[in-house]
Amino acid sequence: MHVDADGLIGTVGEAPYQDEFCPVLKAVRFRLVGDAGSLVHSIYVYGSVAAGCAIPGRSDLDLSLILNTPPSMNERALLERIRQETESDHPVVSKIDFDIGSLGDFASPDAGMAWRYWLKHHCRCIEGEDLASGIVPFAPSKALALAVNDDFSTVLGQYVTLLREEPPARTSQRLVREASRKVVRATNILRLETDRDWPATLEDHAERFCRLFPEQAREMRYFLEQAHEPVAEPADFTRRLRLFKAWMETVIRNDTPSSQ
Numbered sequence: 001m002h003v004d005a006d007g008l009i010g011t012v013g014e015a016p017y018q019d020e021f022c023p024v025l026k027a028v029r030f031r032l033v034g035d036a037g038s039l040v041h042s043i044y045v046y047g048s049v050a051a052g053c054a055i056p057g058r059s060d061l062d063l064s065l066i067l068n069t070p071p072s073m074n075e076r077a078l079l080e081r082i083r084q085e086t087e088s089d090h091p092v093v094s095k096i097d098f099d100i101g102s103l104g105d106f107a108s109p110d111a112g113m114a115w116r117y118w119l120k121h122h123c124r125c126i127e128g129e130d131l132a133s134g135i136v137p138f139a140p141s142k143a144l145a146l147a148v149n150d151d152f153s154t155v156l157g158q159y160v161t162l163l164r165e166e167p168p169a170r171t172s173q174r175l176v177r178e179a180s181r182k183v184v185r186a187t188n189i190l191r192l193e194t195d196r197d198w199p200a201t202l203e204d205h206a207e208r209f210c211r212l213f214p215e216q217a218r219e220m221r222y223f224l225e226q227a228h229e230p231v232a233e234p235a236d237f238t239r240r241l242r243l244f245k246a247w248m249e250t251v252i253r254n255d256t257p258s259s260q
Contacts, residue, residue, distance in 0.1 A: 002200065008137040009198045011121050015052030024061055024090035025049070029127050031082045032065070039075055041066045041103055042128030049093075050124045061093040064123055066115075066131060067102045076100075095174065106131060113147040140198040145188040152186035156245045163234045176230035176237050180223045183244060184209075187220075190251060202227055213251075219244050 002010040017025060025045065032040050047062035048054040054061075071079065079098060087096040105111045106119075119132040138144055159179035163172060184202050187209040199205040206224045210217040222240065226232050 003140060003196065003198050007139050007196060009117075009121050009140060010200075011137070012046070012050050012124060014124070017049070018052055018054060020056045020092055021049050021054055021061070024086065024093055024096075025126060027090060028061070028063065028082070028086045028096065031086055032079075033127060035082055036075070036078055039067050039069075039071065039078075040128065041068045042131060043126050044119060044123035044132075045126055046099075046118075046122045046124070050122070054093075056092050058094055060095045060097055061087075061090075062097045062099065064099045064101070064118065066106060066119075066128075067100065070102045070104065071100065113144065114150075117144060117148060140191075140196055142189070142191055142193050142195070145191055149186045149189045152182065152189070153245060153249060155182055156186075156241060160238050160242055160245075163238045166234070172234050173230040176226050176232050176234065177228075179237075179241060180227035180230065183223045183241065184220070184227055186248070190248070216244075216247070 004010060029043060032043055042065075044064040044066070045062065046064060048059045049061050065079070067075075079100065083096050083098050087093065090096075101111070101115055106115045116131075116135050117138050120135040120137060123132060125132065156179060159175055159182070163175055163179075166172075167175065181202065184205045187205055188199060190209070190212060197208065199208055202224060206220050209220050213220075219240065222232075223244070226237065
């Protein structure tokens with residue numbers, strides 16, 4: 001996201017949705033409202049579909065669901081069934097993802113900052129009360145970067161575990177792509193307290209990281225490549241992912257702007 005003249009982070013904007021993706025947006029909204037209407041408070045789209053730059057057959061459909069209450073196991077199973085069936089019916093998207101939270105998460109002192117930032121700056125409401133409308137735009141800060149990415153170690157560890165299970169090639173490629181994107185974006189937590197920029201694209205994140213940590217530029221280029229074209233052999237990828245994760249954890253513990 002760009003930073004405006006007042007030092008505030010920009011939003012995703014309101015570009016028209018691409019015609020190719022309107023049917024799947026309509027379908028997933030219809031299913032969620034029809035089959036889980038009492039559970040769902042509001043539905044948001046983010047990512048390339050929200051920005052109006054998705055590629056048919058290649059891009060994911062990313063949705064954030066704010067629920068009225070935390071879901072039960074049965075309710076999670078219902079949402080997963082809706083996700084899978086809609087994904088199967090609409091090959092225009094490579095995958096449908098649900099990022100699930102509740103009104104309690106949105107309001108909480110801990111997780112709420114990340115959710116409020118996410119809805120305000122990355123999401124567009126397609127159903128229900130738009131919670132983002134009452135949120136003041138955020139300014140760049142290290143605290144915000146930490147709130148958004150504080151789960152990076154856990155999430156990357158989960159990707160390592162999943163890839164070690166030797167999934168089918170298509171699943172493996174998806175996991176490599178997702179893990180690489182998480183790595184690149186998570187590096188924003190290594191920013192300085194005085195930094196006033198805010199990276200928007202994967203390339204923005206990679207560029208600012210390489211300026212701070214030139215000794216890790218080769219690894220960053222590797223993860224950036226895999227984020228776009230996931231062709232890495234899973235065993236080698238997990239090895240490099242584990243090493244980079246450990247390196248990041250060390251830098252964070254030392255709380256220094258450079259590992260030099």
